[in-house]
Amino acid sequence: DGGITQSPKYLFRKEGQNVTLSCEQNLNHDAMYWYRQDPGQGLRLIYYSQIVNDFQKGDIAEGYSVSREKKESFPLTVTSAQKNPTAFYLCASSRGFASGRSNTGELFFGEGSRLTVL
């Protein structure tokens, strides 16, 4: 079955450590996204990528980094510069480009990764 796989599901990190969250999709979607979900704040966009080897900052990119070396993969690194990294992180994908007609905005989500900083 096609879908989005995020790993790990749960992750604990000590302050000052970088951590990388994995996101893989086999839906053949062009665009991929990382969101952060905090209670009462909805989903906030961290980074997105419309095509391989290209990505853009979202609303809350500070303290995060991404790469898009393959169409199927869009890993997110939470760096030590992120001041409040404890959160639930969601990866998503969609067809087409952000500004193109083929991108309706419909997203397909992974199951999420919960990061806790100790």
Place this chain on the structure above:
Amino acid sequence: AQSVSQHNHHVILSEAASLELGCNYSYGGTVNLFWYVQYPGQHLQLLLKYFSGDPLVKGIKGFEAEFIKSKFSFNLRKPSVQWSDTAEYFCAVKAGSYQLTFGKGTKLSVIP
């Protein structure tokens, strides 16, 4: 920039009660509208969507939503809720070349 407002943070209903969750957005042009649902312990999934045509759209599990362009609204409704509808509901808007913008979510608790 566009924004999405969901009026209620937490709604508590008894089974069989009717549900209406409000969603308003700020964007004057053409929009695509979505409601997503997150059941406890599960991933976000699409409940329904509106792109064009009939402003009353039907989704899964008996949910429907009505797009009222003049009010910039896309409210979610269900005539009779069940305990299994307990979840968090997110309204989202795709406007022009902007990325999808989510509301802050409404938690629905249905009491048996």
